[in-house]
Amino acid sequence: MARSRVLRPPAGRQPESGRMIMTDDDMLALVVRGHRDHGLERRPRPEPGPGEALVATDFAAMCGTDLRLLDGTLHDAEYPVIPGHEWSGTVLAAPDRPELVGRAVVGDNFRLCGRCPACLAGRPNLCTDIDEVGFTRPGAFAQLFTIPAANLVALPPQVPGPQACLLEPLGVALHAVERAGAVSGRSVGVIGAGTIGLLVAQLARGAGASRVRVADPLQSRRRIAADLGVDADPGIEGWHPDLPEVVFDATGAAGVFPRGLTATAVGGVYVLVGYSGAEAVTVEPSTVMLRELTVQGVLSGQGQLRTALAKVVAGEVRLGPLTGDPVPLTSYRSVLERDGPAPLRLFFHVGGDRTAGATSQEQGVTA
DSSP: OOOOOOOOOOTTOOOBTTSOBOOSSEEEEEEEEETTEEEEEEEEOOOOOTTEEEEEEEEEEEOHHHHHHHHTOSTTOOSSBOOOOEEEEEEEEOTTOGGGTTOEEEEOOEEOOSOSHHHHTTOGGGOTTOEEBTTTBOOSSBSEEEEEGGGEEEOOTTSOHHHHTTHHHHHHHHHHHHHTOOOTTSEEEEEOOSHHHHHHHHHHHHTTOSEEEEEOSOHHHHHHHHHTTOEEESSGGGGOSSOOSEEEEOSOOTTHHHHHHHTSOTTOEEEEOSOOTTOOOOOOHHHHHHHTOEEEEOOOOTTOHHHHHHHHHTTSSOOGGGOOOOEEGGGHHHHHTOOSSOOSOEEEESGGGSBBOOOHHHHTEEO
């Protein structure tokens, strides 16, 4: 697939109609200013600092965490912020890695402190002083952003840009399966057939699980599971009485937690991978004690990117069925307001907005 580059129209040439133009001084970005206060703005073009690369966003995906950021329900969010942590792009400048200039890339989003107990213990995803693309530093819902050059990984041509956005959640799924311990020969249940749930299901099957089932009330998502060769039920009630030994909760809904525990076989493992924000729920601790369950949490897939890419290239994980048709970033608001079941992910073609001629007023852009 051809990948977009930041190219300024030659003198005297008119840019394409219907898109926003990026000048020498500024760019287009989706900015979240506060609780349900967001929009497209002109922002100064970023300049890479020492050890950083300048990346032109080609594609970016919007997940549930981004939606929480937009509506103001994300833990400890600091505004204003430019979201976007699932992305693929093209390197425009990288003084420390000149071989990447012009290459299509993805990247680990964390700048780690390297000093905290978690970093020193080899658990970088738990760094207590991280700087993360799309959260604490500007993300990929912008035409340009900066990232540590050492974090970048070149994309092979067989991985299209939209699919490459899913390498970040695939890293989360890889870490989730690691946290579950030995999966080979054990039965696995996945609650929630969203992107991460379906990635976990594929990985668990590849890791030798004796059986993999997913549960999701949406028929459209169960169809995707079937296309991936995974058994699907409308709910976890269908798992009784043969309960799975390992359960992954990928719903991001706190209310599922107490029910999910009782849908896990005695002596089993319950892996909490979905983010439920500040939602609270009542749980009987004795459920864990009497059933001798092991409960594991999962935070990010930092450090898993190369493994994730290798599994996709090897055909062990299919991303195509999980990838939607990208729309221009300038259409983000109308996409969010659509009726009907939510897609697995919203995909934006940010690169398509770089050389455009629509006015700021037409696209609702704040100068």
